[in-house]
Amino acid sequence: MSVLDTLKERGFVQQLTHEEEIAELLAKEKITFYIGFDPTADSLHVGHFLGMMVMAHMQRAGHRPVCLIGGGTAMVGDPSGKSDMRKMMTQETIRNNGERFKVQMQRFIDFSDDKALMLNNADWLLKLNYVEVLRDVGVHFSVNRMLTAECFKQRLERGLSFLEFNYMLMQGYDFLELNRRLGCIMQMGGDDQWSNILAGADLIRRKESKPAYGLTFTLLTTSDGRKMGKTEKGALWLDAEKTSPYDFYQYWRNVDDADVEKCLALLTFLPMDEVRRLGAFKDKDINIAKKTLAFEVTKLVHGEAEAEKAQQAAEALFGGKGALDNAPTAAISPETVGTKLIDVLALTGIITTKSEGRRLIQQGGLSIGDIKVTDLDFLLTADLFDNNSVLIRKGKKGYHRIVIA
CATH class of the missing domain: 1.10.240.10 (Tyrosyl-Transfer RNA Synthetase)
Known part of the structure; x- marks a missing residue:
């Protein structure tokens, strides 16, 4: 079974640019491919995890992944799937986020002996000359065609900035740059990246007269279409x-x-x-x-x-078995004992706001040990603790342990 068959059987594959060519290519050759990750936060989330699973399957089949950190593209922001423009971030924040991504990716992908590469598109995008890019890259992009792309269509009514309109060119240029540097011939990404992936593959064909391919994988959604995670x-x-x-x-x-x-x-x-x-x-x-x-x-x-x-x-x-030592635990000082439970829960982060705590109590959703809390002014007294520990239940399944440190 080829890796494409594996990805299809497991439900990853959504769209491919040239299915028969890709099937033959992945079965007979070892290719270099890439997936981009814009560091818009200081951690990867479960949506990124799906992309790393695709990378891992591809690497296990002998293909070489390139994890591309979007240090340059993150300065613009991808409009795909977004109803509003992304918040602008400083170069320092983007750089720090990218470093955090690198550490996390190494858990899933083997970077030893060039089996995978990690690059940052800031290394080339931030050095580009604007007029040269317009002449060299922009000439190959049709505005009419770009406006039909799903990532732009859904934003036109609410407003699409010229800044974001350039994102497709930048991602297309990334694919071209990786093709020239590493012989990278395939870009993969979530299905919301289809238009951007097509743009990059088309740019390589126009500029280099070489084949280039794209594949999108499913977005992580529930059976009724809601985003997971x-x-x-x-x-x-x-x-x-x-x-x-x-x-x-x-x-x-x-x-x-x-x-x-x-x-x-x-x-x-x-x-x-x-x-x-x-x-x-x-x-x-x-x-x-x-x-x-x-x-x-x-x-x-x-x-x-x-x-x-x-x-x-x-x-x-x-299940009523096993130790509670590994349950989510928050520590409080002895001086805190005897104060209002709502105040303690807010202090420890078990509830995000005191309003949430009041709402939980009024709806019967807060218990301490076996006691359902019904009083908004309920006090967390010493007699409630057993061996300096007490168990809080928030809602049906939210358990937290409070210990006196």
């Missing part, structure tokens, strides 16, 4: 400091039944026979598949030891 705290980050391994584990443990098989196929390396076996479970048995999904994805992102800790914490909290 959103939590009440925001994005599902791959950085343990922004999303703890336990919270990360719990996200996958609680996905909808209808999404389990899809997530197992896309986000783990389990053989497809096992994916289909687990995906066929119904009713209570589907929880076996969810636990497998949560463990496997957490293991890939945070390592096996952290996955085991998260699993043990979940079993202790929900």
Whole structure:
């Protein structure tokens, strides 16, 4: 089975520029390909993880990935899938974010002995001469054709800045530059990047008279079309400091039944026979598949030891077995004991605002140990602690341990 067959079977592939040529190419040759990652935050999120799984499958089949950090393109901002212009960032912020990306990517991709490369498009984009780019690159882009691209069409009514309009040229130029430097002949990306990928492949064909290819993979969405990876705290980050391994584990443990098989196929390396076996479970048995999904994805992102800790914490909290040592824990000083519970929860970050805490209490969604909290002025007193520890339940599945340090 070729890597393209693998990607198709697991549900990655959405669109290809030249399907028969790509199938033959990936089966018979070892190619250099790239995926771009704009460092618009200080951590990768679960949407990026999908792209890294594609890279990993390709690398395992002998192809060479180029992880392109968008230090230059991030200064403009990709309008694809965005209803408003991205917030402008300083070069220093972009550079620092890119460094964080590098560290995280090394968990998934083998960069030893040039098996993969990591580059930053700031190295060439920030040195370009504007007039030369217009003459050398801009001449090959039709404005009429660009305006038909989905990434621009959905923004025209609300307003599209000339700054963002240049993004397609910049991404196209990246592909051309990587083709010239490394012989990179394929760009991959999420399906919202289709127009930009086409532009780059077309630019190479026009400028270099060489073939170039594009492939897009599915976006990570639920069975009813909603974007996956959103939590009440925001994005599902791959950085343990922004999303703890336990919270990360719990996200996958609680996905909808209808999404389990899809997530197992896309986000783990389990053989497809096992994916289909687990995906066929119904009713209570589907929880076996969810636990497998949560463990496997957490293991890939945070390592096996952290996955085991998260699993043990979940079993202790929900299954009544195992130690609570690995549950999400917040420490308070002895002086804090005896103050209002809402104040303590806000102080420790268990709730984002006191308004959230009041709402939880009024709706019956806050418990401390076995006691449901009904009083807005409920005090966190010393008698509630057992061995300097107390368990808070927020909503149906949000458990947190408070300890006196």
